[in-house]
Amino acid sequence: MEFEIFKSLHSTEIIIDNIFLGGGTPSLLSPSQLATIIHKVKECFEVLPNAEISMESNPASIDKLKLYEYKSVGINRISIGVQSFVKKELGILKRNHSPKLAEKIVSDAVKSGIETVNLDLIFSIPGQSLASWTYSIEKALDLGTNHFSTYNLTFEENTPLWNKMQTGKVVKYNDEVDEFMYFTAIEILTKYGFDHYEISNFAKFNNKCRHNLNTWNSGEYLAFGVSSHGFFEGSRYKNISNLQIYYEMISNGKLPIIDSEKLNDSDYSEELIVLGLRATGLNKAKIEKQMPLFFEKSQLFIEELLKKEFIADSNTHFKLTSKGYALCDSITSKFLNFL
Amino acid sequence: MKNIRNFCIIAHIDHGKSTLADRILEVTGAISQREMVHAQILDNNALEQERGITIKLHAIQMDYKAKNGEIYKLNLIDTPGHVDFSYEVSRSLAACEGAILVVDATQGVEAQTISNLYMAIENDLEIIPVLNKIDLPAAATTKDNVKKQVLELIGGKEEDIIEASGKSGIGVIDILEAIVERIGPPKGDPEAPLKALIYDSIFDPYQGVVVNIRVMDGEIKENDKIMFMSNKTEHIVEQVGVMKMKRERTKSLSAGNVGYITAAIKGLSDTKVGDTITHQKGGATEPIGGFKEVKPMVFSGIYPSDSDGFEDLREALSKLSLNDSAVTFEPESSTALGFGFRCGFLGLLHMEIVQERLEREFNQTIVTTVPNVRYRVTKTNGDVVQIDNPAQMPDRVAIVSLKEPYIRAQIITPDQYVGNVMSLCMERRAEIVDQKYLSETRVELIFEIPLSEVVFDFYDKLKSTSRGYASLDYEFSKEKESDLVKLDIMLNGEKVDALSYIVHRNKAHAWGKKICEKLKELIPKQMFDVAIQAGIGNKIVARTNISAMRKNVTAKCYGGDISRKRKLIEKQKEGKKRMKQIGSVEVPQEAFHAVLSID
Numbered sequence: 001m002e003f004e005i006f007k008s009l010h011s012t013e014i015i016i017d018n019i020f021l022g023g024g025t026p027s028l029l030s031p032s033q034l035a036t037i038i039h040k041v042k043e044c045f046e047v048l049p050n051a052e053i054s055m056e057s058n059p060a061s062i063d064k065l066k067l068y069e070y071k072s073v074g075i076n077r078i079s080i081g082v083q084s085f086v087k088k089e090l091g092i093l094k095r096n097h098s099p100k101l102a103e104k105i106v107s108d109a110v111k112s113g114i115e116t117v118n119l120d121l122i123f124s125i126p127g128q129s130l131a132s133w134t135y136s137i138e139k140a141l142d143l144g145t146n147h148f149s150t151y152n153l154t155f156e157e158n159t160p161l162w163n164k165m166q167t168g169k170v171v172k173y174n175d176e177v178d179e180f181m182y183f184t185a186i187e188i189l190t191k192y193g194f195d196h197y198e199i200s201n202f203a204k205f206n207n208k209c210r211h212n213l214n215t216w217n218s219g220e221y222l223a224f225g226v227s228s229h230g231f232f233e234g235s236r237y238k239n240i241s242n243l244q245i246y247y248e249m250i251s252n253g254k255l256p257i258i259d260s261e262k263l264n265d266s267d268y269s270e271e272l273i274v275l276g277l278r279a280t281g282l283n284k285a286k287i288e289k290q291m292p293l294f295f296e297k298s299q300l301f302i303e304e305l306l307k308k309e310f311i312a313d314s315n316t317h318f319k320l321t322s323k324g325y326a327l328c329d330s331i332t333s334k335f336l337n338f339l
Numbered sequence: 340m341k342n343i344r345n346f347c348i349i350a351h352i353d354h355g356k357s358t359l360a361d362r363i364l365e366v367t368g369a370i371s372q373r374e375m376v377h378a379q380i381l382d383n384n385a386l387e388q389e390r391g392i393t394i395k396l397h398a399i400q401m402d403y404k405a406k407n408g409e410i411y412k413l414n415l416i417d418t419p420g421h422v423d424f425s426y427e428v429s430r431s432l433a434a435c436e437g438a439i440l441v442v443d444a445t446q447g448v449e450a451q452t453i454s455n456l457y458m459a460i461e462n463d464l465e466i467i468p469v470l471n472k473i474d475l476p477a478a479a480t481t482k483d484n485v486k487k488q489v490l491e492l493i494g495g496k497e498e499d500i501i502e503a504s505g506k507s508g509i510g511v512i513d514i515l516e517a518i519v520e521r522i523g524p525p526k527g528d529p530e531a532p533l534k535a536l537i538y539d540s541i542f543d544p545y546q547g548v549v550v551n552i553r554v555m556d557g558e559i560k561e562n563d564k565i566m567f568m569s570n571k572t573e574h575i576v577e578q579v580g581v582m583k584m585k586r587e588r589t590k591s592l593s594a595g596n597v598g599y600i601t602a603a604i605k606g607l608s609d610t611k612v613g614d615t616i617t618h619q620k621g622g623a624t625e626p627i628g629g630f631k632e633v634k635p636m637v638f639s640g641i642y643p644s645d646s647d648g649f650e651d652l653r654e655a656l657s658k659l660s661l662n663d664s665a666v667t668f669e670p671e672s673s674t675a676l677g678f679g680f681r682c683g684f685l686g687l688l689h690m691e692i693v694q695e696r697l698e699r700e701f702n703q704t705i706v707t708t709v710p711n712v713r714y715r716v717t718k719t720n721g722d723v724v725q726i727d728n729p730a731q732m733p734d735r736v737a738i739v740s741l742k743e744p745y746i747r748a749q750i751i752t753p754d755q756y757v758g759n760v761m762s763l764c765m766e767r768r769a770e771i772v773d774q775k776y777l778s779e780t781r782v783e784l785i786f787e788i789p790l791s792e793v794v795f796d797f798y799d800k801l802k803s804t805s806r807g808y809a810s811l812d813y814e815f816s817k818e819k820e821s822d823l824v825k826l827d828i829m830l831n832g833e834k835v836d837a838l839s840y841i842v843h844r845n846k847a848h849a850w851g852k853k854i855c856e857k858l859k860e861l862i863p864k865q866m867f868d869v870a871i872q873a874g875i876g877n878k879i880v881a882r883t884n885i886s887a888m889r890k891n892v893t894a895k896c897y898g899g900d901i902s903r904k905r906k907l908i909e910k911q912k913e914g915k916k917r918m919k920q921i922g923s924v925e926v927p928q929e930a931f932h933a934v935l936s937i938d
Contacts, residue, residue, distance in 0.1 A: 152890070175864075179889035199892055215901070229902075236902050261902060270905055304923070308867065328892040330866050333911050 001250050002224045003044040009255065014222070016045045018052035020211040022079075023228060027057035031069035038074050052077055052210040054116075059097040059105040067105075067112040077116040077209065078109055079149070085139040086132045089125045092170065093153075094160070103143065110144035116207045118147035123181040125153050126170040133181050137188050146204040148194065150185045152178050179326050186322045198279040199325050216279035218271055226256075235262045265290075266339065273335050277328060281311075281319030282335075291339065298338040305331065340595040341524045345414045345553065346467075347431055349456055350441035351449040351810065355471045358505035359441060359514075360415065366511050367401035367413065369583065398539075398551055398597055400581045405519045413518060414581075414597040416538065416553075418455070423686030425814060426633055427539070429458050430613045433629055434538045434553035434597060437465040437522030439514060440493070444470040444478035444502070447485045447781065448492060449810035450751040456492060465522045466493050469514060473502040488778050525595030532623040533557030533565075535592075535600075535616040540607055542662035546578070548604035549586070551597075552616060555627060558593040559600060564619040568626040572609045573619055574602035607664035635667050635683025636744065636815065637690055637794050638727040640708035640837060641697070642679030644928060648703070649678045655701035656680060659693065666693050671728060675837040675921050676706055676931070681728050684710075687794055706919070706928045708837050712791045715742040715818055730836040732825045735876055742818040743841075744790040747772070750801065752809035754782050759804040767792035768843060787816060791841065826851055826880070828858070829872040833922040837931050851881035854933060861930045864888035869924050 019041055021034070029037075034055070041047060054077035055070065062080075070078065084090050085099045097105075109117045119140050123133050140148065155162045155172055164170045173181075186196055194202040198216060201209065214221060223230030227241040237260035240246050249256040263271070269291050276282045287294055295302070302318065305311045310324035310331060324331060350356035401413045416435055418428045432438065438459040442448055459466060468489045470482055486500055501517060503510030535552040543549050552559070559565070563576045580588040581598040592598045604610060612633065615626035643652045656668045667683035684690040690710060697703045713727040717739045726732055748769070752760050754776070764771070764786050773785040788797075793813070801809050824847050828838035838858075842850050851873030858871050862885055869885040893904065918925040 152892070175889040175891065182890060231901075238902075267905065270908070271901065274905065274908060275901070310866070326890045326892060327866055327888060330888060330891045333908060334866075336908060 002256065003040050005250065005253055005255055006222065006224075007044045014045045016041065016047040016051055018054065018210045018214065019047070020221075021053075021055040023056070023225070025058050025061050026055050027061040027066070031066060031073055034070065034075070035073040052116075054079065054209065054211055057081065059102045062105060064108040064112075067108050067114065071112050071114050075114060077118065077147075078114050079118040079120065079147075080106060080109060082106065082119045082140070083122045084125065084128075084132075085136045086128070089122075089128055089132065089136075092125055092127065092161075093122065103139065106140065106143045106145060116147050116203075116209070117145050118149060118209070119145050120149045120151065121185075122151050122153050123185065124173045124178050126172065128181075130181065130184060133184060134188065137185060141188075141192055146207045147209065148185075148189060148202040149200050150182070150202070151200055152182065182326055183322060196322070196325075199320075199328055213279065216275045218268075218275055234268075235260050237261070269294075269339055270336060273339070274332055276317075277320055277332050277335070281314065281317030283317055285316070294338055298335060301334060301338070340527070340529070340593075342409060342411045343414070343525055343595050344411055344437065344518050344522050345416065345435045345525055345595075345597055346437040346439060346518055346522055347416045347418050347435045347459075348439045348441055349418065349452060349459060350471075351443070351446075351452045354441050354443040354446065354449075354452075355505045356441050359469070359471055359503065359511075360417070360505075362505050362508050362511045363415065363515065364399065364401060366508070366515065367403045369399060369401040398582045400583055400597070403515055403519070406516060407519075411519050413515070416597065423684075423689040425454070425458075425812075426631055427612055428455055429462075429629065430536070430538045432459050432462045432464060433613075433627070434536055435462075435464055436525055437467060437518065439518070440466050440468045440489070441471050442468070442485060442489055444473050444482045444485055445475050447481070448488045448751070448777070450749050450783075450812040451810060453492065453751065453783075454749060454812040454814075460493075467514065467517045467521055468493060468495070468500045469503050469510070470500055471503055471505055473509060474504040474507050484778070488781065491777065527554070527594035528556050529558055529594040531556035531594070532621055533559055533563075533617045534623045534627055535559055536627050537567075537610055537612055537614045537616060539612060540610040540664070542607060543601075546601045548601070548607055548610055550600050550602070550604070550610050550616070551582070552592070552600060553597050554592050554594050556594050556623070557618075558591055559616070560591040565600075565602065565616050566619050566622060567609060567611070568615040568617060568623075569611055569630060569632075570609065570614075574604060577601045577603055607661060611664070633665050633685065635665070635685060636712065636790060637684045637686055637710045638713060639682055639684070639690055639710040640671065640673065640676065640679055640728065641668070641682050641694070642673070642676040642706045642708075642837075644704035644706050646677040652680065652697075652703055652705065655697055655703050656682070659696055659701065663693065663696075665689065673708075673730065673837045675835045675919060675926075676708075679706075683713075683727065687798070706931055708931050709840060709933075710794050711841060712744050712789075712794060714823070714841065716740075717742075729825055729839040729841045732839070732841060735824070740820050741823045743821050743823060745787050745816045745819050746790050746793065746813040747816040748786045748788050748793070748811060748813040750784045750786065750809055750811050751777065752782055752784070752805050754780050756805040756809060757782050757784070760784060760801065760809055763797075763800055763804050764788060767797060788813075789819075789821065789843075790815070824875045826854075827874050828854060829870075829874060830858075830862075830921050830924045830926070831870055832872075833924075835921055835926075838933075847875055848880045855881045855883040857933045857936065858930055859883050859885055861933055862924070862926055865924060867923070 019038065038053060053074050055075055056079045058081045082102045083093055083095055085102060087099055106119065121136055155165050165172050189202045190196060194204055196202050197208055201212065220231050222232055223239055226239060226243055226246050228239045230237050237257050240256045240258040246256045272287055272290060306313060309321055311318045312321050320328060348356050348360060398414060398416045403411050403413050405411055416431045418431050440456055442452065470485060472478060486497055489500060490497060501510050501513045503514060534555040534557060536555060537550055537552055539551040541549050559576065559579055561576050561579050565576055566573050578588055578601045579590055579592055579598065580586050586599060613630040617623040643649055660666050665685050668680040671681045672678050684693060694707055697705055711729055713725050715723060716726055716733060717723050718733060718737050719739055750760055767788055769786040769788040771786055775783050777783050798811060801811055822844045823841050824844050826840045826842050826847055828835050855871045855873050862869065864885060865888060867887050871883050872879050873881040918927055
């Protein structure tokens with residue numbers, strides 16, 4: 001329905017390069033429900049024949065059969081929230097799957113023929129050792145994973161984990177441990193031929209996630225469904241998160257957008273820096289065009305970063321090195337001072 | 340004139356002066372119950388009410404029908420209640436013939452009360468002792484002892500002491516009767532040439548400066564041509580009146596009266612507290628004694644937090660000085676902080692008040708440096724210079740001698756804390772001058788201490804070491820030569836001028852170490868190692884290191900996060916604005932105050 005409402009409001013033809021099914025656990029949907037959604041998108045928009053169709057999943061909500069069915073309805077990239085292959089660590093993260101199940105699901109996913117299999121892995125889990133972190137990465141490699149997203153555990157305020165940290169029941173590692181774990185992942189994965197193409201993302205050959213790359217390159221994307229976010233015609237927008245109101249709006253033929261922000265020139269400049277640094281680097285030509293004085297103003301800082309090997313100069317881009325990635329937020333905020 | 344009584348109230352903070360004053364105003368009908376809603380009329384500045392102290396002087400006139408059937412004009416002249424303002428206190432005492440000495444019946448006499456009391460006695464004021472808060476349960480056991488203390492101080496008989504309670508109104512009539520009976524009418528000759536004492540002045544945006552005066556001799560009328568004797572500035576009087584709840588014009592004031600004048604005076608700099616007003620023609624030849632130019636004792640750099648804010652800050656300081664003539668300010672610049680002002684204050688409390696007023700009343704966001712005193716430096720070429728900014732201290736080799744101001748501190752403490760107080764003072768390079776028992780359990784200690792050693796945290800330390808019982812009063816004594824050195828702080832080799840500090844040679848190492856540690860705590864990790872060093876001349880006396888930040892990255896960033904992330908970054912940017920860039924090191928503004936929070 002939402003697709004149709006959107007289409008009725010926009011006359012321009014929209015070409016779709018990738019479909020991303022995520023947020024929550026889309027693997028709870030049956031393959032036939034997924035097929036309906038994908039079919040609807042294809043009906044309403046022009047979807048390229050080689051489009052990436054990606055979904056997120058949890059090991060506990062999928063099985064071998066589902067995986068084969070996903071493949072048959074057109075899914076060609078699956079992301080599995082494994083987090084770790086160590087029982088104790090999964091316990092701390094309150095994940096309801098066992099390492100054994102995770103191993104089986106990953107192996108089945110690879111065998112199913114879905115082209116890209118991504119694993120989410122988390123490091124700096126309280127009690128995690130460098131050896132157990134290495135074990136999880138290597139286990140995933142053994143199973144044939146060709147895309148990794150590795151995340152530093154974050155302690156979000158007022159979560160059970162946060163409360164445990166406050167009461168001293170778990171200990172949060174310091175930034176030196178974080179850095180060490182992060183560098184270990186980079187070292188292992190690049191050794192196995194993975195391209196470290198974004199702060200947290202590693203991919204074999206052409207397995208880079210097009211959806212994410214598009215985001216980081218300030219590309220447009222449409223949002224459908226409760227609580228989803230989109231970027232279209234210069235505006236970032238958000239759908240309503242209340243399911244009931246969502247239904248009401250849809251049945252009244254309205255788009256369920258709750259919040260929309262048109263990016264002004266300086267927002268756009270900021271995003272060029274913020275998003276660029278995370279992935280492909282600062283695009284010299286693009287930035288020069290958007291902000292003619294930027295590189296002149298930041299010259300000393302850039303020289304310092306080059307000298308300290310926080311960034312590398314590829315002629316077209318200034319891209320963060322591994323060391324630079326680790327300090328991405330600090331470097332980003334310094335760059336923003338030059339806007 | 341025989342039915343005029345001019346008096347003030349001497350009390351320690353918290354001993355209930357304002358509440359008692361409110362009751363007196365109420366009983367005499369100067370204010371109605373309805374106006375009492377906002378209790379403590381005299382402290383009418385928000386900051387004063389919050390801190391429970393009086394900063395600016397106030398005066399109020401009441402009519403009181405005494406038991407003898409006659410109607411008296413009572414002028415209550417308020418006094419500020421803090422050591423920083425002791426000169427102002429002395430001038431308001433000079434405007435009175437009597438003083439009510441208010442002592443908390445449960446707490447006894449404190450240092451500041453004593454020094455103000457001594458000042459009142461020197462001014463030949465009649466003292467009316469009042470034991471306040473007499474209705475507190477604890478007073479039953481403490482009052483006899485407190486009475487004994489009071490009698491030891493002022494002599495007299497026990498029955499002269501009035502028991503009162505500002506809260507319930509006990510004894511208020513007795514106080515009023517005592518004012519009428521015991522305090523004499525003002526002396527002075529209405530026919531003599533005009534002599535009026537300025538005991539305070541305030542700035543009114545509509546009328547210009549309102550000068551509060553006590554007419555000693557002669558008469559002052561509207562349209563009179565007058566002169567301020569200290570600086571010979573001349574004015575024509577516009578309004579003459581008395582202070583009730585509001586100003587009331589009386590057109591003239593004659594000898595013995597207390598009131599105000601306006602004369603289209605633009606700024607407070609002309610109207611100096613303690614100065615004498617007389618007529619331009621046929622005026623007095625000799626001013627009233629006791630006039631002093633008030634000099635700032637404590638200095639601090641005040642900088643706009645945002646470097647664009649210099650002009651705004653200048654305007655705010657100019658406006659603020661319209662009703663605070665004691666603050667001085669001169670532009671200065673710092674490599675670390677940019678353009679700002681070196682400001683002079685009467686003392687630490689005064690400094691805090693000015694800083695707070697700048698932020699609250701004038702919406703300034705400011706960075707302040709560690710306060711320091713003024714040094715007198717004799718250079719090898721014979722020049723003598725005064726230094727009120729440590730960064731400007733000449734090189735050691737160019738200095739023959741360095742003098743620093745000392746104060747004479749009077750501390751009164753229960754005897755069980757004498758040891759603690761002594762060791763605190765000794766740490767601060769104090770020399771003990773005198774020690775005596777005021778009563779069986781209360782000791783008065785007199786020290787000579789370098790002012791620089793008390794400008795920060797001394798008062799708090801004194802309070803904590805004596806569980807709040809010791810009280811302090813001080814006066815400037817003299818300048819003395821000391822073996823002082825300038826301690827510089829370097830961040831990654833770059834000297835931070837705003838952090839330079841003058842310290843005694845024997846303490847330099849320990850200080851250096853503490854400051855380095857404190858800065859390490861306050862300066863967040865940067866993208867590279869930061870070396871913090873403290874040095875005297877070329878010699879490094881302490882050092883520490885802030886290791887580089889190792890990882891600072893938000894791992895996830897998907898479509899939905901982008902708006903949120905941008906807002907987060909914008910917030911960080913705001914935070915960064917409050918950081919000062921020194922070389923490549925970002926220093927939070929609190930760091931410039933670091934020394935203040937060192938144990």
